Amino acid sequence: MTSTADTNATEHGSEIYPPSPEFAAAANAGPELQAAADADRLAFWDTQAKRLDWATPWTQVLDWSDAPVAKWFVGGSLNVAYNCVDRHVEAGNGDRVAIHFEGEPGDSRALTYNDLLTEVSKAANAFTDLGLVAGDRVAIYMPMIPEAIVTMLACARLGLTHSVVFAGFSATALRSRIDDAAAKLVVTVDGQWRRGQAAPLKPAVDEAVDGAESVEHVLVVQRTGIDVDTVAGRDLWWHETVEKASDQHTAQPFDAEHPLFILYTSGTTGKPKGIIHTSGGYLTQASYTHHNVFDHKAGKDVYWCTADIGWVTGHSYIVYGPLSNGVTQVVYEGTPNSPTEHRHFEIIEKYGVSIYYTAPTLVRTFMKWGREIPDAHDLSSIRLLGSVGEPINPEAWRWFRDVIGGGTAPIVDTWWQTETGAIMISPLPGITATKPGSAMAPLPGISAKIVDDEARPLGAGGNGYLVLDEPWPSMLRGIWGDMDRYKDTYWSRYAEEGWYFAGDGAKYDEDGALWVLGRVDDVMNVSGHRISTSEVESALVGHHSVAEAAVVGAADETTGQGIVAFVILREGAENTGETLIAELRAQVSTEISPIAKPRQITVVPELPKTRSGKIMRRLLRDIAEGRDLGDTSTLVDPKVFDAIRGK
Ligand code: ATP
Ligand code: MG
Numbered sequence: 001m002t003s004t005a006d007t008n009a010t011e012h013g014s015e016i017y018p019p020s021p022e023f024a025a026a027a028n029a030g031p032e033l034q035a036a037a038d039a040d041r042l043a044f045w046d047t048q049a050k051r052l053d054w055a056t057p058w059t060q061v062l063d064w065s066d067a068p069v070a071k072w073f074v075g076g077s078l079n080v081a082y083n084c085v086d087r088h089v090e091a092g093n094g095d096r097v098a099i100h101f102e103g104e105p106g107d108s109r110a111l112t113y114n115d116l117l118t119e120v121s122k123a124a125n126a127f128t129d130l131g132l133v134a135g136d137r138v139a140i141y142m143p144m145i146p147e148a149i150v151t152m153l154a155c156a157r158l159g160l161t162h163s164v165v166f167a168g169f170s171a172t173a174l175r176s177r178i179d180d181a182a183a184k185l186v187v188t189v190d191g192q193w194r195r196g197q198a199a200p201l202k203p204a205v206d207e208a209v210d211g212a213e214s215v216e217h218v219l220v221v222q223r224t225g226i227d228v229d230t231v232a233g234r235d236l237w238w239h240e241t242v243e244k245a246s247d248q249h250t251a252q253p254f255d256a257e258h259p260l261f262i263l264y265t266s267g268t269t270g271k272p273k274g275i276i277h278t279s280g281g282y283l284t285q286a287s288y289t290h291h292n293v294f295d296h297k298a299g300k301d302v303y304w305c306t307a308d309i310g311w312v313t314g315h316s317y318i319v320y321g322p323l324s325n326g327v328t329q330v331v332y333e334g335t336p337n338s339p340t341e342h343r344h345f346e347i348i349e350k351y352g353v354s355i356y357y358t359a360p361t362l363v364r365t366f367m368k369w370g371r372e373i374p375d376a377h378d379l380s381s382i383r384l385l386g387s388v389g390e391p392i393n394p395e396a397w398r399w400f401r402d403v404i405g406g407g408t409a410p411i412v413d414t415w416w417q418t419e420t421g422a423i424m425i426s427p428l429p430g431i432t433a434t435k436p437g438s439a440m441a442p443l444p445g446i447s448a449k450i451v452d453d454e455a456r457p458l459g460a461g462g463n464g465y466l467v468l469d470e471p472w473p474s475m476l477r478g479i480w481g482d483m484d485r486y487k488d489t490y491w492s493r494y495a496e497e498g499w500y501f502a503g504d505g506a507k508y509d510e511d512g513a514l515w516v517l518g519r520v521d522d523v524m525n526v527s528g529h530r531i532s533t534s535e536v537e538s539a540l541v542g543h544h545s546v547a548e549a550a551v552v553g554a555a556d557e558t559t560g561q562g563i564v565a566f567v568i569l570r571e572g573a574e575n576t577g578e579t580l581i582a583e584l585r586a587q588v589s590t591e592i593s594p595i596a597k598p599r600q601i602t603v604v605p606e607l608p609k610t611r612s613g614k615i616m617r618r619l620l621r622d623i624a625e626g627r628d629l630g631d632t633s634t635l636v637d638p639k640v641f642d643a644i645r646g647k
Helices: 021-026 032-039 041-049 080-093 113-129 146-158 171-181 202-209 238-244 280-293 312-324 343-351 360-369 394-404 483-491 533-541 578-591 617-624 640-646
Strands: 060-063 071-074 097-102 108-112 137-140 161-164 185-189 191-194 197-200 217-221 235-237 259-264 274-278 303-305 329-332 355-358 384-387 411-413 448-451 463-468 500-508 514-519 524-526 529-531 546-556 560-569 600-603
Touching: 032 041, 041 060, 041 280, 071 280, 080 113, 080 146, 080 280, 080 312, 097 113, 097 146, 097 343, 108 113, 113 146, 113 238, 137 146, 137 171, 146 161, 146 185, 146 259, 146 312, 161 171, 171 202, 171 274, 185 202, 197 202, 202 217, 217 238, 235 238, 259 312, 274 280, 280 312, 303 312, 303 343, 312 329, 329 343, 360 394, 360 546, 384 394, 394 411, 394 533, 448 500, 483 500, 514 533, 524 546, 524 560, 529 533, 533 546, 533 560, 533 578, 546 617, 560 617, 578 600, 617 640
Parallel strands: 097 329, 137 161, 137 185, 161 259, 185 217, 217 235, 303 329, 303 355, 355 384, 384 411, 560 600
Antiparallel strands: 060 071, 097 108, 191 197, 259 274, 448 463, 463 500, 500 514, 524 529, 546 560
16 A cells, blocks of 8 residues: 555544645635534525526525425526536537546547537427426436436426436336336337447336336437337337437426436335435535535546436436536446456546546455556546445545555545435545545535434444434435325434434544444344444455455344354455454454454355445345345345355
């Protein structure tokens, strides 16, 4: 590991990386942000909302009288797509590249803001011709191609509420989401490129839509050119409709609380929930956070968020936040190892990516492949790194900064949820001195607490539940079709206090830095000690042979719960059997405590992950406790269990 001048490495938790003076001097965020938010939180958000262009100004910043359903920027109206596209053209930036598209087979395409305006206008006209009107729902089941983003923006432009369904989900998962939202239109592709092959997607839509009463049309982008069946009267080709439509379209404003999209959570803890987001508050916070957390400089930075539009990070940090800020960004269709494990680094080099936002699972995968792969590339354009989706293990954090970030790039570890709509807890680059593995502190304008069972706020050293004790602009407005579940899931735990229960455990360290410890459901209780899965996993990943680890608590007659661990080894690491297991148990014992030593450690070839790359601990718990598996519908590859069970 390269050591840097500004590193003050001592024991775990007190290792601090202050921002460099050069970065701080040029950073978008300054100390005045926090000062303004502390002085008057609502006035602060009033100012942030002015980042956007509004057709009608609001009369009230927040109406919380119908809690827990908020109204932000009451009486204001705006068009979300206008804010993401037209206004950049009107400001003279129409020739700026909005999207550098990199197809999996190696095709590439640049779309300027002028191009984006043309495409979105055509799509809006075509959707209108299909009879869609504001308030209708549209399901989007597409890979990462520009037409997917164009479709989202065309929906936003017309006030149609989109529901993006990850293109890797099954026909059954798609059908349940189409039915839940009663979507009238489904937009999809003939097929998608996956590892050099054209994989059909349209047949899954045919299966899903068969008998779905709400669906009037299926609009199909020709991505691969493979043969697909078409149903006369229902199916339409994009190139025969959208591409032939007029490119002139005037956006109408919608109310700040107009529903922008429904998105289903990733299902890590149970049946996915259809989270509802609206327009003005959502876009305000997406835009504010993208500008300040990523220190984004329009016209200079090349930004790449590696998420898929099928989950919330793609919505807020590929589409709405970045485009509202006039970003130039990379959109890549394929997997990180198509055709080789060099692909991401080649793309960073090719476009000069300066801001790279990804998930811990990918960082650990890169570590598993070995640093010689990124080391073969010039990654010097990178100036900021971001992480989202799970706690990032300190070992992975250091590797990310050293190997991808040249030992100097600040890392923003961003905590948020589908429900929060935008980043809530994160360091601010240029201001926050960071600690590997800690999300540090709530952003200016956001209020969070860590509390115990009795709602007592905890201070430094405290370990409990993460709550959001004040409403925020991009907060969810409900669960589609199930407001009881909305109230029950998020607002019943601390009903008296009126706090949002995030479902995550967290702690403050001695310096007051905030550490997210994982799902409350995943916190283990061993002989009366509360032990977090993420801490034990980090200790295991700290061993040089281990690439990834998943830890669960399984019922244990003597200790209440016993710790069961599953680990994947790094490429080239030797499985020395009992010796390795003993080393790993010793590692946990020294890093955390002898109480946290796993009862059982199994080396496995793969871990069960959701489509968004998160470890599904609840299914591993089913295995560890010898039960049948629960809902596996959002899993990447249900077959991993054969391999795990085989052990
Ligand atoms: P479901 O709610 O259906 O179980 P999910 O919670 O995985 O699915 P998301 O909304 O995509 O769906 O994920 C949000 C969760 O991801 C957070 O509650 C938290 O547990 C985890 N998370 C996200 N970012 C971070 C982070 N930076 N550090 C730690 N945990 C994170
Ligand atoms: Mg969740």
